[in-house]
Amino acid sequence: MIFRNINDLVDSNDKKFFIEKVNIINQLIIKFCKKNKIDLDKQEIDKKGVLKELALIGILKIEDDLPLLKKILKSEYGDLLKVLSFYIKNKKKTNYILNKFYNSYRKELQDKRVESNKPKIIDLFCGAGGFSWGFVKEGYQIELANDIEPCAIETYKYNHPDLNSEKILSADIKEIVDNIEKHVVSDVDVIIGGPPCQSFSSANQQRIIDDPRNVLYKYYVKAVEKIRPKFILMENVRGMLKVADEVVEDFKKIDYEVKYKLYDSSDFSVPQKRIRLIYVGVSKEYMSSKNITPDILMNEIELEIKNKTKYVLKDALENIKNLECPTVKNTTEIDCEISGKKIDINEYKNKSNDYIKLINNDEEFDYTFNHKARYQNQNNILIYKTLQQGADSTCESIKDIMPYSHRNHLFKDKYFKLIENEPSRTITAHMKMDCHSHIHPTQVRSLTPREAARVQSFPDNYLFLGAYLKTYMQIGNAVPPLMGQVFAKVYKKYI
Secondary structure, eight states: OOOOOGGGOOSHHHHHHHHHHHHHHHHHHHHHHHHTTOOGGGOOOOHHHHHHHHHHHTSOSSGGGHHHHHHHHTHHHHHHHHHHHHHHHHTTTTTSTTGGGOHHHHHHHHHHHTTOOOOEEEEETOTTSHHHHHHHHTTOEEEEEEOSOHHHHHHHHHHOTTSOGGGEEOSOHHHHHHTHHHHOOSOOSEEEEOOOOOOOOOTTSSOGGGSGGGHHHHHHHHHHHHHOOSEEEEEEEGGGGGGHHHHHHHHHHTTEEEEEEEEEGGGGTOSBOOEEEEEEEEEHHHHHHHTOOHHHHHHHHHHHHHTOOOOOHHHHHSSSOOOOOOOSTTOTTSOBTTTEEEEEEOTTTTOOOHHHHHHTTTOOOSEEEEEEOOOOOHHHHHHHHHOOTTOBTTOGGGTTTOTTGGGTTTOTTSSBBOOTTSOBOOOOGGGGTOOGGGBOSSSSSBOOHHHHHHHTTOOTTOOOOSOHHHHHHHHHHSOOHHHHHHHHHHHHTTO
């Protein structure tokens, strides 16, 4: 479930995420009241009602636990009492805005899905869930997901309320795969995922893929061998191309026919040049029974993307609030009207362009999530102002103020101003470091996490949990949902 009982919080990490989720609950109702000109401060506390809501959420069961809750939440405690007192009477009016935070609501969804006959997937190394989201949009059901990064798991849980949290694992992949029969009890149609492979340059080894640093990939193969899905879909960086034939060999040993190809996400209606190596595989047993091969699947994928609409960066950056970057250090986590907020009122509701409608499935949302500019010092701000679109660190106009000019031969794109009328350069996890490589084309700042998420084709209501800088990491590591959806659509024809 999304919440643990306060008596079950075992470490500082648990408490950190617990407080963050309560803060989001508070902010959603505070923003609702502001949007509708309601004075929340006049709300009377319904202590009995609040206790009932806290039990439904899963935070606590008895009144005796309130002092512990107050101790953990501190200043958030008083707001929570007011917020829940208001919500009790106004759930329908708010369009049940807090549903995803209620363990009781999530259990209802999870009980319903038990009877579902949707095709089933496992997502290994799932991250924040971009790959999964593409499959969910195409009508699949997730059976198991795992990742080692706690904040990515929290994001995944929040955005997939119909999946029991016991099936979203943040644990050692070896332990998961060795005991995978305990986690998966039904037939699985597809195993998807992008196992990190860290070494492609061990020239003295007979098989590069056998480098010990690539052990995570081996567990992906082992999971496939044990679960025996009909199909596999594995994503990785194009640097893995040099070991691609070795990967094919490994799958052949466990009776899977696999083909691979480099795909560019911009061909999938994603406004981003993102080239990834994709492995498409079918079990040999299923190939024989259904007369389906990886070549057939890949031909279908080519037909699907042939007439896809191409979008550019500007399409992803429209209809969202203009921001300025903060100039005071260590203030990025603080909400601000000028530099943005983790949760803000969407001023552009019902003004979406075609691309935003596409990623949002034609829905309109009242709130904007994770749209916060990051801190920059005055020198960086001057560089951002000076650079023209498409210019990088070697630009003559900034040579006197460029602090890394002595390293231009290595990192000429340390600074890069994005071009609005072209697909964006690749959104990467490295953006958590400084974002100089992704300067906004028309505003004096770098892309916000929400803008990066849009470029990746996440819907606007996909909320990223965790520390601000780690949201960039989650977004940058993800498979664009629109890209995943095309593969999901093609696979589904043969399930």
